[in-house]
Amino acid sequence: MTEDRTTATGDRCDTLVLGAHVVTMDDERRVFRDGGIAVRDGRVVDVGQSADLAARWTSDDVVAGERFVVTPGLINTHVHITGEPLTRGFVPDDTPFLENVFEWLTPIHTHYTEEDEHISAQLAALEMLKSGTTAFLEAGTVRFIDPVVDGLSEIGIRARVGPWAWDLVGDYEALRMTTAEAIGAMTYAMDTYGSAADGRVQAWPIVIGHTTCSDELWQTAKRMSDERGTGMSAHMSPAAMDPEGFLATFGQRPMVHLDEIGVLDRNVLLTHAVHVDDAEIAVLARTGTSIAHCPTTALKVSYGVTQIGKFPEMVAAGVNVAIGTDGNNASNYHDLMRATYLVAGLFKDARRDATMFPAEDAFAMATRNGARALQAEDELGSIEVGKQADLVLHDTNRPEWRPLHNVANQLVWSADGRGVHTVFVGGRRVVEDYRCTTIDEDDLLRRAQAAGEGIVARSGLPDRAKWPSF
Numbered sequence: 001m002t003e004d005r006t007t008a009t010g011d012r013c014d015t016l017v018l019g020a021h022v023v024t025m026d027d028e029r030r031v032f033r034d035g036g037i038a039v040r041d042g043r044v045v046d047v048g049q050s051a052d053l054a055a056r057w058t059s060d061d062v063v064a065g066e067r068f069v070v071t072p073g074l075i076n077t078h079v080h081i082t083g084e085p086l087t088r089g090f091v092p093d094d095t096p097f098l099e100n101v102f103e104w105l106t107p108i109h110t111h112y113t114e115e116d117e118h119i120s121a122q123l124a125a126l127e128m129l130k131s132g133t134t135a136f137l138e139a140g141t142v143r144f145i146d147p148v149v150d151g152l153s154e155i156g157i158r159a160r161v162g163p164w165a166w167d168l169v170g171d172y173e174a175l176r177m178t179t180a181e182a183i184g185a186m187t188y189a190m191d192t193y194g195s196a197a198d199g200r201v202q203a204w205p206i207v208i209g210h211t212t213c214s215d216e217l218w219q220t221a222k223r224m225s226d227e228r229g230t231g232m233s234a235h236m237s238p239a240a241m242d243p244e245g246f247l248a249t250f251g252q253r254p255m256v257h258l259d260e261i262g263v264l265d266r267n268v269l270l271t272h273a274v275h276v277d278d279a280e281i282a283v284l285a286r287t288g289t290s291i292a293h294c295p296t297t298a299l300k301v302s303y304g305v306t307q308i309g310k311f312p313e314m315v316a317a318g319v320n321v322a323i324g325t326d327g328n329n330a331s332n333y334h335d336l337m338r339a340t341y342l343v344a345g346l347f348k349d350a351r352r353d354a355t356m357f358p359a360e361d362a363f364a365m366a367t368r369n370g371a372r373a374l375q376a377e378d379e380l381g382s383i384e385v386g387k388q389a390d391l392v393l394h395d396t397n398r399p400e401w402r403p404l405h406n407v408a409n410q411l412v413w414s415a416d417g418r419g420v421h422t423v424f425v426g427g428r429r430v431v432e433d434y435r436c437t438t439i440d441e442d443d444l445l446r447r448a449q450a451a452g453e454g455i456v457a458r459s460g461l462p463d464r465a466k467w468p469s470f
């Protein structure tokens with residue numbers, strides 16, 4: 001390739017990956033064992049055989065890909081980036097669900113300061129980026145959306161965020177809000193952050209869900225998401241208390257009621273959906289509602305996901321099921337590859353059926369299904385021409401990656417986020433050689449420790465660690 005030809009045909013790109021094992025996750029699920037990817041202006045402009053790309057493109061930034069399996073960035077569809085990351089693991093793991101939520105988690109949430117939430121959001125984003133997640137949908141910024149957006153913009157992850165919104169909870173003075181206040185918070189966020197950080201960060205209406213929201217709040221959030229072309233999200237039915245609450249109030253189960261008031265739709269994502277019946281699954285399928293399956297929370301907080309959960313039936317009915325990692329005292333990590341492993345395995349055992357959630361399908365849930373849940377299936381979720389260059393380079397110079405025979409099995413059953421070497425978001429390297437390029441990691445971790453200790457001290461909650469500590 002000559003410089004003249006390059007100039008004449010304009011085939012210079014910003015980054016050119018050659019010689020890599022490229023897992024496209026495109027419609028045909030093509031894999032190029034000696035593949036290449038060309039990136040220009042933040043997007044994929046070519047993908048295919050390495051030799052073909054080497055002939056078509058030139059770049060000042062050529063990545064020798066022989067060491068790497070390249071996948072699309074993973075998409076985490078439910079993460080608490082505030083309220084939990086700085087107190088990760090503080091809550092004992094033998095705490096029953098109601099005590100966990102109402103005596104530990106929510107009281108702790110009220111003690112985060114603006115600076116704490118900035119640190120918390122960056123810590124969660126750092127963990128996600130370094131384990132291959134390039135985009136996420138948060139569960140609701142607990143108190144201070146501005147420093148959260150600042151922190152996410154700086155670190156360079158792709159995010160859908162929104163302020164905590166509920167209107168039926170009278171406890172917790174710092175978090176209590178009227179319907180008007182909840183709508184006001186959502187309106188402020190969407191007016192201010194309709195598109196921040198070159199479009200990487202976008203505000204959505206995010207209501208807390210469960211039985212904490214009035215019909216008016218649910219319907220307003222839905223109307224806002226329709227008017228502004230975003231999605232909306234909420235928690236629903238991790239445990240029996242949500243269906244029991246809806247039945248007591250409305251005489252209907254949650255999905256049936258939300259459908260009746262016009263909330264469920266293709267731009268809606270509900271998190272958990274463990275306690276759903278067949279009629280509710282039919283509603284989810286008919287309306288195109290997406291579900292964020294959070295397997296680690298279900299295990300740790302004892303939701304009964306494998307005994308009561310109907311995720312195989314949801315998938316069979318055509319419901320778009322994606323994956324989330326939830327909060328750091330209910331699911332203490334944000335490595336979506338670990339969560340994907342659980343998604344693949346739980347129902348094989350529960351139903352004693354090895355055909356449940358094959359690795360290829362589980363990995364699609366972590367990528368393509370997540371993109372659809374984020375209302376971004378044309379932009380994210382696969383390595384295809386025209387899509388955002390959100391790429392993960394998995395390092396195969398590691399014991400868990402060798403030998404490499406079947407890349408889908410390797411991604412889901414053998415590897416995890418530890419092997420993520422380099423990450424691009426919109427063509428920008430945000431992780432390189434296992435280090436985040438956009439912030440000072442060591443400084444962030446130091447500040448996270450200090451801030452976490454401060455929150456615990458202010459909360460007045462007891463230290464229940466069981467090992468004697470000197």
Ligand SMILES: [Zn+2]
Binds near residue numbers: 080326
């Ligand atoms: Zn949650």
